[in-house]
Amino acid sequence: MEKGYFFTGFPGFICNQLIREVWKKNNYQGHVFALILPGMADKAEIERKKILSELGLSDSSFTIIEGDITRSELLNNPEEVVNLKEKITHVFHLAAIYDLAVPRDIAYKVNVYGTANVNEWIRGLPNVKRYIYFSTAYVVGVREGTLYETELIRPARFKNHYEETKFEAEVLVEGIKKDVPVTIIRPGIVKGHSHTGETIKFDGPYFIMNFLERLKFLPIIPRLGKGEAFVNLVPVDYIIQATAYLSFLEKAAGKTYHLTDPRPYRASELYEIIMQELLNKQPKGSIPLTLGKWFLSIKPIRKYLGVEKEALDYFTWKGNFDNTQAQNDLKDSGIICPDFREGIKPMASFYLRQKDNPSYHINIL
Structure with a gap:
């Protein structure tokens, strides 16, 4: 069966870079489906064509789908839901509000309720092999000391609504691990390409x-x-390379990774x-x-x-992020944080x- 990669968060920077890396990782095989907000159609189409041109792929290998993760139906066209269900093997959920000053109601609508909708939609995919969820290492809130990948502990408080809603969303994703092979990515603070x-x-x-x-x-x-x-600052290329590798690593299913700087x-x-x-x-x-x-x-x-x-x-x-699990599972890949x-x-x-x-x-x- 051909791989079908479904992305939320396109044409965002991390998402469009990850699409490129996922295709490279899989020898340019498979079909990309990118969920976009209707207002992003023009920008998304420009980025789609740019990616296809760079990688030398056919126009038919990348499909843009209009929708909104804050709506329970997710996709605007109900017919597309039927057509997609059998084709999707990997879901990459990156869509979120990444802003330290975001108001609480907006953050909850997108980060928490949006993730709940994506989770529910994934439950209906018969051929899904992996669900990759982009969280943040800062779900720890005000907890300090050594912080482990294997923990998801509710802190006494959060520094901002971004942290709070990403924590609540990660709790929801943890809840479907029994039904879906999930890999949770927790990046540090992302900076530009190294x-x-x-x-x-x-x-x-x-x-x-x-x-x-x-x-x-x-x-x-x-x-x-x-x-x-x-x-903890990490360049985007490390996040992209590590995520693409772990997304197809069999032993990464069910695990959470701190993609943070070990030094x-x-x-x-x-x-x-x-x-x-x-x-x-x-x-x-x-x-x-x-x-x-x-x-x-x-x-x-x-x-x-x-x-x-x-x-x-x-x-x-x-706080200090322990990333032993990530370092161990990336050991054979040659991927290290610059x-x-x-x-x-x-x-x-x-x-x-x-x-x-x-x-x-x-x-x-």
Whole structure:
């Protein structure tokens, strides 16, 4: 039977890169079905043609389907449901709201209820061989210390609604493991490609770049707090390669993986590395993080600096992701997480080329 790969989250950056890697992993065999929101049709079609052209595949091997994961029927055309059911062997669920400042109701609608709908739809697929769900390592909320892939423990609280709703969604996915072969992917904070620097939005570590770029006119730029916490950043190419490999690894069924950096840097180290590459400067002095948070609570200031105030929580949170399971199962693949320092030049170069392009910057609320 021909493999049928069903993706949510297209034409998002991680999704479109994963489609390419899944096809490569399977010797360009199989059919891709990508679920898109109707409003994304034009953008999705451009990306579809780009992928087919790059890989030299026929137009008939990639089908775009309109629908919405927040609706229980999922697909807009009921006839497509009947046609698809027998064809799909692998489901990759990436669609979600990835925003630290997302309002709770929107996050629940997409991340939780949307995942519940996808789960229910998958139960009706007779030939599904694997369900790959994209979660986040930060489902741990405020829990600290060593955090394991084998755990899914409800924390005392979450740092934001993004974390909260991804936790609730992962609970739902755990609930169908008895019926469907599931692999859960928990990435760290995703940054651009380790070799090209390519990304499609400046969030996560790029908030530091925004901050430094806006304040580069100052003769002295201070540190933000002590920066003792480790910040787990992973390049998108590692996430893509590891996910594509684990998605077809037999022993990965039923497992959860931390796709995190086994050797992360402290926040203070990242700040210095980025500042040196971006501005050729080193930080001098420091301001308390509480003062930084107060400044970012003022909307005009955080919009000018291009930084979400929620991002500062990750500069003080002291958790360490154990990724033994991922490292063990990736051992024979040759796939390893590149060191952050090795990818800083292309990361900074890409940022500097696109820093004035509004399409890369998220809307700071």
